[in-house]
Amino acid sequence: MTRTIELRQIAHARAGDKGNRSNVSVFAYDPKDFPLIMAQVTPSYIKSQFGHLLRGGIQRFPLPQLHGINLVMDEALGGGVNESLNLDSHGKSWSFLILSLPIELDQETSLGSDRNTT
Amino acid sequence: MSQNGTYRIGTGAGFSSDRLDPAIDLVKRGQLNTIIFECVGERTLAFGHRDRAANPNLGYNALLETRLRALLPLCQAHGTRLITNMGVANPDAAAQLTVRIAQELGLSGLRIAAVTGDDVRTLIHDESPLHEPSCTVAETGRSILGANAYLGADAIIPALEDDAHVVITGRVADPSLFLAPIMHHFNWTTDDWTRLGAGTLVGHLMECAAQVTGGYFADPGFKSVPNLAYVGFPLAEVSSNGDAVITKLPGTGGLVSTQTVKEQMLYEVHDPSAYLTPDVKADFSSVEISDVGNDRVRVSNAGGTTRPNDLKVTVAFDGGYLAEAEVSYAGPGAVQRATLAGDIVRDRIRNVHGVHLPCRTDLVGLNAIHELEASRDSDIRDVRLRAVLRCNDRKAAEALLWEVEALLCCGPAGGGGYRGQIDPSVLTYSTFLDRKHVSSETEILTV
Numbered sequence: 001m002t003r004t005i006e007l008r009q010i011a012h013a014r015a016g017d018k019g020n021r022s023n024v025s026v027f028a029y030d031p032k033d034f035p036l037i038m039a040q041v042t043p044s045y046i047k048s049q050f051g052h053l054l055r056g057g058i059q060r061f062p063l064p065q066l067h068g069i070n071l072v073m074d075e076a077l078g079g080g081v082n083e084s085l086n087l088d089s090h091g092k093s094w095s096f097l098i099l100s101l102p103i104e105l106d107q108e109t110s111l112g113s114d115r116n117t118t
Numbered sequence: 119m120s121q122n123g124t125y126r127i128g129t130g131a132g133f134s135s136d137r138l139d140p141a142i143d144l145v146k147r148g149q150l151n152t153i154i155f156e157c158v159g160e161r162t163l164a165f166g167h168r169d170r171a172a173n174p175n176l177g178y179n180a181l182l183e184t185r186l187r188a189l190l191p192l193c194q195a196h197g198t199r200l201i202t203n204m205g206v207a208n209p210d211a212a213a214q215l216t217v218r219i220a221q222e223l224g225l226s227g228l229r230i231a232a233v234t235g236d237d238v239r240t241l242i243h244d245e246s247p248l249h250e251p252s253c254t255v256a257e258t259g260r261s262i263l264g265a266n267a268y269l270g271a272d273a274i275i276p277a278l279e280d281d282a283h284v285v286i287t288g289r290v291a292d293p294s295l296f297l298a299p300i301m302h303h304f305n306w307t308t309d310d311w312t313r314l315g316a317g318t319l320v321g322h323l324m325e326c327a328a329q330v331t332g333g334y335f336a337d338p339g340f341k342s343v344p345n346l347a348y349v350g351f352p353l354a355e356v357s358s359n360g361d362a363v364i365t366k367l368p369g370t371g372g373l374v375s376t377q378t379v380k381e382q383m384l385y386e387v388h389d390p391s392a393y394l395t396p397d398v399k400a401d402f403s404s405v406e407i408s409d410v411g412n413d414r415v416r417v418s419n420a421g422g423t424t425r426p427n428d429l430k431v432t433v434a435f436d437g438g439y440l441a442e443a444e445v446s447y448a449g450p451g452a453v454q455r456a457t458l459a460g461d462i463v464r465d466r467i468r469n470v471h472g473v474h475l476p477c478r479t480d481l482v483g484l485n486a487i488h489e490l491e492a493s494r495d496s497d498i499r500d501v502r503l504r505a506v507l508r509c510n511d512r513k514a515a516e517a518l519l520w521e522v523e524a525l526l527c528c529g530p531a532g533g534g535g536y537r538g539q540i541d542p543s544v545l546t547y548s549t550f551l552d553r554k555h556v557s558s559e560t561e562i563l564t565v
Contacts, residue, residue, distance in 0.1 A: 012341055012377060014334065016386035019250050019548070025384035027377065053489055061390055066380050066407060072388045081161065082437065082545045085478040085506045088487045097488050 001107040008099035010111055011037060015095040020080035022054075022091040024098045027068035030112025034067040040103050041069065049101060053078075071098065124355040124363075125303045127296060127320075130189070130200075131155040132327025132351075134162045134179055138188060140328070140351040140370070145192045147367050148353050152299045153193065155185065155202035156292050156325050163289060164434030164544035166207030167264030177208030178215070186219050186284075194225060194283070201274065201295055205286040207264060209234050212286045213563055220565040228284065228565040231277035235558035236289040239265045241551060242433055248547040260435040263544060267429045267551055270396030272308060273558035274298035280562055289432070291395045293321030296354075304358045314398040315422020316360025319405060322393070323364055323382050323417065327351045330364060330382040331413075332372030345371030361418040363410065374413040383407070383417075396429055396553070398422040428550040437543035438508060441515035443522035444482070446502045446535040453496050455530040456481050456503045462529055463505045463521050471517040473509070480504045502535075508543060515540045 007013075010033040013026045026041060028034040043058035056074030063069065077091045078084035088094075105111070128150045130141035134157045145153055157179045158166075170177030179185075182204045193200050205212040213232035220228050242265040244256035255262065266289035275298055277285045287295070297317040300306070306313045323330050328349045336343040343349070350370025356362045364374055383402055387393055391403035401421035408416045447456040460479030467477045480486035482502040503525075507518045519538035526533055 008337075008340065012337070012381065014381035014385055016384075018386055018388070021388070023384065023386065023388060025381060025387075027380050050488075059388075061388075061403075063384075063390060063403065065404065068380060068384070070384045070387065070390055082547075083508070085476065085508065086487065086489075087480060087482065087504060087506075093487055 002104050003107060004102045004104055006099065007041065007101040007103050010103070011099065013095035013099050015091055015093065017077060017081070017090045020075055020077050022073045022076040022094050024071045024073070024095050025068055026071065026098060027066065028112070031067045032112030034064070036103065037069060038062065041101060046071065046098065046101065050097060053097070124357055125300055126150050126353060126355055127299065127324070128153045128353045129156070129324045129327040129351050131157050131185070132325060132329060133157065133159065135181070136327055138185060140349065141185070142188055142192065143367060143370065144351050144353060145189060145196055145198050150196070150198045150353070151303065152199040152201060154295045154324070155200070155204055156295055158203045158206055158289060160432050160434070160546040161544055163206055163266055163432065164263050164546055167434060168542070168544070170207045171263070175211050178206050178212035179204035182212055183215065183219060186216055187223065190220055190225060190228070190284070191223055194228065199283055199285070199299065201285040201299060203287045203290050203295060205232065205288045207288060209286050209288045210561070213561070216284060216286060217563050217565055226565055229280070229282045230284045230563045230565065231280065231282035231286065232561045232563070233269070233273055233277060233285060233287040233290070233558055235273065235556060236266045236269045236287070237264065238267045238431055238551060238556060241265070241555055242431070242549070246433070246549055248433065248549050250548065255433065258435055258545070258547070260437070260545065263434040263436055265431055265433045267431045267556045268396055269556070269558055270294045270425075271298035271301055272397070275302050276560045277562070278302040280560065282562060291397070292325040293318045293395055294397055296321030296324055297397055300356050311398055311422040311424060313360045315400040316420040317356070318393070318395055318398055318400040318422065319383070319402060319417060319420040320354050320356055320360070320362045323379060324352050324354055326382065326385065328372065329385065330378055331366045331374055332378060335378055335381065341377065343371070343373055347371060360420065361416065363414050363416050365414045374415050376407050376409050376415055379407050379415045379417065394426050396425065398425050427553060429553050429556055431549045431551050433547050433549055435545040435547070437545040438510035439512055439515040440506070440508050440541045440543045441518040441538070442504065442506045443519045443538035444502050444504045444536070445522055445525055445533045446500070447530070447533055448500045449532065450499065452499050452501050453481060453484060455532065456501045458530045459503050459525050459533060460505065462525065466521050467507070467518060471514065473507070473514045473517060475507060475509055475514065477505060477507045477518065512540070
């Protein structure tokens, strides 16, 4: 048995942009949940979920002492603020795109910071 | 002014349109050595060049006069130095305006510095290589509005050595605006890479003002921020080794927590171990962040190695026009009616107006931003059709607005609330120049 939560239940995030590259930092609210983020918030999983928008390569930089990761996503802003026709041409809301990632949990997994598990 | 040997530096603006009241409060109550107003982005700089081309006395930040009328008397009364890049594309004109403002306010004994040298337009030619996309200037087929190198802290320090009370620059790397007065105060040398890395971390955390004190952070139900409407701007207490406490004034809204500081540390950062500025290759990968209570967060353990030899240069080009037009559909069938309206606009832009550029239509409220699959039989009952087009020909931009407005009578039932806007568009690309070709100059004006 597994259950699914959104990443937002266990992590907070911030988006930044440089040209057509977006970066989203993701931090566990509770250090206990950091291994879950390391295990599941991977470039390949993000690409499989949001490849329509995040068209290029994705790099991940872990910062274990801060219980966070930095995701650097190329060709992720529709050409960047120069060319994008997206209403959010800076990708300010890309943090919440990443926070909507489904995270799979074993039924018995207890979370450090589980805020409204469905 | 300094307490326990720390240097007190505040942020008065984190972008060109930032608020004024938190800056006034910081100078009044913050016992600051220096306040920084960071007001330049790549696009604001491009628009500054456009303004200057139209009028050689313009090209600086539009809020400069409003800000300095309020701040100059307070900064003089409190002994606080003011450093800003509000000169944007015309620091000399901004400094002359600052002199006039000071005179009109009856101030005297002020030394106002204009720092120039970032304008490298004459060093950019048709064959200059651009990055992302990789092409030459000539291959863009567009006209250059301006080209500016990112200057470093070393461009500002001569003004500080000359006892300037106000320093006005054009393009300077954002953290360098903060690093310069910290370096000058503690007599750090320009090759003290570890301390320069630490000072760069302070600058990076502070440069976006409220983004480290609870702005760009609140997520109701998950991350709550007290009194966000009156969020205070940040204040850093910097120690001689570069460690710092990030805080804000008592009684202001917002919060400074390990969460706000962590998020801001990685804002617009790629590899945290290699954050490049004109001053240093800073290393944030081992930074320690600890809450010491009462909206006070200590940061330590940043590092750094030798600065890059090349300076980043932003080259701005005329980008034609961005046309956007919107109309709303509400009630039963709103999504279906708005979808039909979007199909009509794309059809007519292409087949009636002969415009073959990408014309995008979105349903705002359904899937406009994240472009996720949304069910077209969704029962969402309040959506806004948005049509958007980039073009070099103003007639094409006007056609888009015309077609969306014409939906009111000719389109699906119940469309209302039309708005349309045509904005001049700029394109910005990066290149690099060996720093030996770029030199800064400082001119001091006195009142």
